[in-house]
Amino acid sequence: MLRTKAESNKEYCKLADRIYHWADKIHVDPSDIRIRHMKRKWASCxxxxxLTLNWDVTDLPEELIDYVIVHELLHLRTPNHGKLWKSFMRAYLGDWEKKEENLKTFAG
Ligand SMILES: [Zn+2]
Structure with missing residues (x-):
C-alpha cells in the first residue's frame, strides 16, 4: 500500500509507541526500530x-501486531523459539499459538 510521507510518519510513530510500550513491559531495550517493505517476513531482529518490521504489519488487527512485536522483542532475551521463549510468550500474550495460527491467514 502506498502512503504519503505524513501517513508513513504517523504509522511509524504508532508502531514505535507500541513497541516501546512492550519493550518496557518485557524489560528489553531495542537499539533501533525500522519499518520497511519485507518479503515473506513480518519482522526480524x-x-x-x-528491530525491523514489515510495513504490512500496520494493516494487521491489533492483537496480531502485538504478537509480531512481542515475538521479536523476546528474541532480545532468547534468540530461538525454545522452552523459555514459549513460556515468555504465554506470560505476555496468553494463547499466543492461536494468534500465530491466525497470522498465517494474512499474507506476509
Ligand atoms: Zn522468531
Missing part, C-alpha cells in the same frame, strides 16, 4: 538489538 538483529543480534545488535535492531
Amino acid at each position: 538483529s543480534t545488535r538489538g535492531m
